[in-house]
Amino acid sequence: MKLTVWTYEGPPHVGAMRVATGMRGLHYVLHAPQGDTYADLLFTMIERRNHRPPVSYTTFQARDLGADTANLFKTALQDAYDRFKPQALIVGSSCTAELIQDDPGGMSETMDLPVPVIPLELPSYQRKENFGTDETFFQIVKALARPMERTAHVSANLIGPTGLGFRHRDDIVEVTALLEEMGIGVNVVAPMGATPADITRMGAAHFNVLMYPEHAEAAARWAEKTLGQPYTKVVPIGVGATRDFIAEVAGLAGVPPKFDDSRLRMPWYSQSVDSTYLTGKRVFLFGDATHVKCMARMARDEMGFEVVGLGCYNREFARDIRALAKDYGVEALITDDYLEVEKAIEDLAPEMILGTQMERHIGKRLGIPCAVISAPVHVQDFPARYSPVMGWEGANVIFDTLVHPLVMGLEEHLLHMFREDFEFHDEAGASHHGGAAKLRSLDEVPVAEPEPAMAAADAAPAEGNIVWLSDAERELKKIPFFVRGKAKRNTEKFALEKGVTRISVETLYEAKAHYAR
């Protein structure tokens, strides 16, 4: 038993719903009690889908438990087939149905429905949503796809995009364009937009583009073994990764790596002098493994940030993320416990978080700007405008995404210089964010009397019983909030190295000189 306040992933049957809702012509019959239908609103509200997810719930109640829940399932399956006439069905149990062991797969076999019925085994008490997407898609592909003649013209399947995915809708467009520029056709995009009939044609592609390993790695491996289709390992998020992706695809397809990056603005935006202030910004990354991996590379190599910590919530990729963290010289945080992530961020005091909607809340609480780079999603992650994260336009979008939460350029300088201006102090936040600026009274002497909460946090005894003398503490407060965490940590690290236990103003500035670059 584990106490959970917020969760990064839903149960695995929600993963199956994401696959089913992404597809067309497929129906999911879910053995589940009343209430599990809440998951419909994820799709109709967060993603603004204009149709109900193709899911029928058996809706069993307590009084059915002693009686005949199995029959209830059979009736629901027959009704779903009769009403929706899908090309194929997937069947399975939610967490509660798993306990009553009705075996939807076995029951559906006895019913002789005229379309394929694919049973799902999704262990709710061990696995989570991403396992559900990956396993469901794998089972569908395994059941329906067969080796067949390749398309005459070189083509690829795009696999991995699902319902409720972080920017999947627009990534498909961007990756399709990258392939088209090399003269590579798209055979099938799946699960998003595909019908079961499309899945049967997957074998015709020359290779697979594995867009999201979280959702289609099992299918990609199976297709490699059974359909003889190699798959891409590079995910094209970021400028460098997109170039690597193009090279990888060119190799797989046996075509020259042609591309048109005339609309790519990100490198120049990052090189232009206006971006100097981004240099060495300490960032913490957390999300699903794929997005974190790509964004870490972008953050360090393309934005000039310093990655001070990273991690992911999906344990399936723990090994990859640990290896990545080693490359970056940081500790990997593999956890699905929101409070642990909050603690790590609090301890590291980064200047910015690249995270999920959950970290956005942590950032709000700690006063640290946060850009959302990964699922779990929120209605805001489905913008009306075209907003991919993959390919050239994706790199442009990410540049904007990472810069937006920050206090920018000249504003940052002014805050350094005139931190005590009563209407332009650092707690007022970035001026382009709007919101009510907290005016200070002209008489207020802000430095001498820091907010108690902040004082408590900042004056907390550091490692090795280091104590901040009050002068030094006051001096620390004069440093704007977005670099204060860094200054505090550096000073303490410096003091520890030098064996200094009482930090004075001197120590603060010696540390500053020590770390000057």
Added chain:
Amino acid sequence: MKDFAPQLPAAGCRNTPVLKERGQREVFCGLTGIIWLHRKMQDAFFLVVGSRTCAHLLQSAAGVMIFAEPRFGTAILEEKDLAGLACANEELDREVGRLLARRPDIRQLFLVGSCPSEVIKLDLYRAAERLTQRHAPHVRVLNYSGSGIETTFTEGEDACLAAMVPTLPDTDERQLLLVGALPDVVEDQALGLLRDMGVAPVRCLPAHRAAETPGIGANTVVALTQPFLNETAAFLERRGARLLSAPFPFGEEGTTAWLWTIAQEFGVDADTFARVTDAPRARARKSVAAAAETLRGKSIFFFPDSQLEIPLARFLTRECGMTAVEVGAPFINKQIVGPDLDLLAEGPVIAEGQDVDLQLERCRAARPDLTVCGLGLANPLEAEGMATKWAIELVFTPVHLYEQAGDLAGLFARPLRRRALLSGLEGAA
């Protein structure tokens, strides 16, 4: 003597045959009530003993995450908890111990049963007793089930309040007990109106804090503020309390009828009643009239959701001039919504339970001007060209009593006004 009772229609719906349906239900389970209950009871924590699905539901139903650390959480059952109940009980005790150590402000802890905990027969009643002994007197541990196999949406609040009834202290005091978790602004208005009429003492269940918990006894008169408190009402009666029977306080007419029933019970004369209610009644009528301009002559179809459907249909048909096509409720207890059924003129189909596909067929055939439904159905119906009102907003918005009557009507008018405002966007979905 002047009478403030509402005028009955020629024929009401109390004896209308109820269409009972059984099939797929597009509703929340009782756990959802935690979203508002945890804010109402400020020293209570709601610990769901369930699965990742339960945790995900609470997070998703809340829509956006609540910024402050919420006073609810889920103890997620894992494989090893399913293997042996002894182990599950130990784990539960440990998690509760940790939680209470971290949150010393918690005085009431609700162990909330879920579908999985009910199916594996984890005895939360005994767990609550055991944990109460361990953590008394600082914390009282209670339990109820919010599971989907037993409760539909607002029945979760009913189960929670019902679980509190046996623990209420005895009192012989003649008192009025308002039952149901009202928004603070509404509760204050109710207490203000009753005080001005001279009704006293008035107490509320649930109270904001454990220390304010009301007593109960044979001289307690209960006025329900919500129509879904069936089990709570039965438990209160078992403790000797007497239940007032009245329409629910939605709209000017409903509020007047509800207050008048209380007034008569407590011997408030008509003049006093008029003096206290004349001004707010006039305000309510005026503000309802504004929204009613949009609603008059329009038809409405209710999918079952919160059990508020019957009182709301009564309000919308009688005070806003709408026509009800179908009024679906997850559960209909005529003892409690009878007075509202009496006032609702015959005509609409009264449906209990749900088979969502069949109901959607009826709804599409009827093409109502406005459909009240859950969030899973709203956008799909809008995309089919039908105006909808999300039912959950009715539970998350202050809608009771005079001062909110106009807001309540406005909630229904807004989707229609919006449709009228937008132009040139056809075919968008």
